[in-house]
Amino acid sequence: MTLDDSRRVGETDLMTRWARLWRRMTRMFDVDAVPVTVVDDLAPDPHAWSAGYADTAGTGFGTVARRLPLLIGTSLRLAAEASRPRTAALLAVQTASSLAGAFSLYATTDVLAPLFGAGATPDRIRAALPSMLVVLVLTATRSLCDSVAKAFAQQLGPMMDAKAMIRLQELCTRAELVAFDKADWVDASQRAERGSISARSMLAITQQVLQSLATLIGVAGVLTVLHPVLVPLLLLSVVPRWWAAVRVARLDYKVFVRWVEGRRRQTLLTQLSVTTTSAAAVRALSLSGYLVERYRRITDAYLTERLQLVRAETSSMVVGNAIAGLFTGLVYAVLALLLWRQAIPLAVGGTAYLAVSRVQQALLSLAMDINELYAEGLYLEDYRSFCDDAAGHLPSAGDEPTPEDFQEIVAEDVVFAYQGTTTPAVAGVSLRVKRGQVVAFVGENGAAKTTMAKLLARLYLPDSGRITWDGHDSAAMDIETLRSRIAFIDQDHTRFPFTARENIRIGDWTADPDPARIQEAAQHAGAHRFISALPRGYDTLLERSLSGGLSVSGGQWQRLALARGFFRRASLVIADEPTSSLDAAAEAAFYRRLREYGGTIVMITHRLGNVAECADYIYVFADGLVAEQGTHTELIAADGWYARSYRLQRQSFEKGDSLGERIEPAQSIRPAEAEPALQSGSSSTITEGKALPSPIRSS
Incomplete structure (x- = not known):
């Protein structure tokens, strides 16, 4: 190696050392020197923060x-x-x-x-x-x-x-x-x-x-x-x-x-540790060590x-x-x-x-x-x-009239896909709901029953196709006026931190909060008895974390949600498995009461016996489409999914009835004793022997 070569090698080594030293010094100024640590599923979502991150990354004095x-x-x-x-x-x-x-x-x-x-x-x-x-x-x-x-x-x-x-x-x-x-x-x-x-x-x-x-x-x-x-x-x-x-x-x-x-995940873990709704499950599953360790890794x-x-x-x-x-x-x-x-x-x-x-x-x-x-x-x-x-997501002002007493609601080749999915949840559904009818949506889980119900309730707009009320496109109607004509009672009812009275009244909060009307709605939902047994009756605050508040059972919350629907008195009632926390007898009683209540009803349930008893017309959903439709008699004769499922459920109930006959009479529950007391998680009937209310809308 020549002297010049040695000098060049020495200069290269010196430059390398200076470059390494410079990198170490600049790392002291760079917050990105330590990458974001992935904790379980806490992988950074670039679509959640990349825009703001990119904006701030290039910010300098001149900016x-x-x-x-x-x-x-x-x-x-x-x-x-x-x-x-x-x-x-x-x-x-x-x-x-x-x-x-x-x-x-x-x-x-x-x-x-x-x-x-x-x-x-x-x-x-x-x-x-x-x-x-x-x-x-x-x-x-x-x-x-x-x-x-x-x-x-x-x-x-x-x-x-x-x-x-x-x-x-x-x-x-x-x-x-x-x-x-x-x-x-x-x-x-x-x-x-x-x-x-x-x-x-x-x-x-x-x-x-x-x-x-x-x-x-x-x-x-x-x-x-x-x-x-x-x-x-x-x-x-x-x-x-x-x-x-x-x-x-x-x-x-x-x-x-x-x-x-x-930070949001930290908050969710903290809520699991301190809220009353999860306290029992955390202890029953001995989750203290698991939750603390998970929180520690994020921290x-x-x-x-x-x-x-x-x-x-x-x-x-x-x-x-x-x-x-x-x-x-x-x-x-x-x-x-x-x-x-x-x-x-x-x-x-x-x-x-x-x-x-x-x-x-x-x-x-x-x-x-x-x-x-x-x-x-x-x-x-x-x-x-x-x-x-x-x-940009606010509904546009509608210019189509909203019929108050519609004659027919028609869905025409409706297609809808949720955000981030490529397969439509509703893949081209056409159906009609006539005034005064009880129409049932049935099918397996994920068949698009609930999605179609939300489209009818104007909670979503179709990607293509349309839903009309007496020929008027619901997408062009005033959304508040249209929704005031609809009572949507779903299984995922919200537990509002209000009094029992206010939980019912918000079903139609613009109406006069008449105590008699609120009590009437509670009676027809089977909620009046347990509300009356609360420390302050209808004025009891239903939120344990607030001063003076308490909690009630899941079945009782569901009855309050049903009472909200009764209080609304809408032209169209959509009941999406609203009785999932009630037993079969209580659900049957609810749908009988709902039919007697009047108006037009779209019901979604997996209990086909109630469908057979209450529904005038049935749509069977499968893979986002209507696979079968007709009356109960017609669908039984067609011997498709509905007929097979109905026979299977009936056989199951018949076996249950044969077992129930062996129980001693003293062990049975009388109807008067069926409604749960405070903190009870079950119920068997919603009938209280009261007079039926006037219909929501005459049919």
């Missing part, structure tokens, strides 16, 4: 410098939407504070000039006294204005919070159900909930930023008058801290975004990344502060040089020193405030983007 005016403008605009007078007053008071601060600093020169001049000390103090009074008044004015501005910001904050949260609640409750089938809807809604409070935070930070900027502008103006060379040096001391603030905000937001699902993964985040943020702040400190020292060195060369008077030098000291405080505050303002701006953007997305 923030361009966005800062926009962020301040956005904050003030949102404040003006909450209260225009208070926002105007805030700006006026903040401007007065800025002017008072600038003039007080400039007046300091008039104070220092006589104090540093010749003559006896008492004479110098008397000469400086008028300027001292001016400085005192201006300083007090500035302090008062700052306090008033802060008070206005604190008043606007709750108003902005309320406006943002109400908007979020409105959008989430009105958006089409299909929006909730999107994979990233929950993540986006959680980020939006965090972002909904950002408007208030941004206003408070904006007020501080404006105060700091006013101080900087005032000081820059004073220094320009005293000596222009000091101004660019001060600007150089600002840039490094701004760079550090921007970087810290970006790193913090990146970790926040990609751990949204992880450890998050902790690892948080520690890396802290290291990256600390390194950025140290570098930024070090460079800023270097330029600050340069400012003082130049100031000393100007005084040494007598380029400025001593009084002017003293004022400049005070100005630089004030700038340092303003810069420190501004760096922190810009950090928070930028981060809150990112969170607010999540809120705004979610609101825009949710607004």
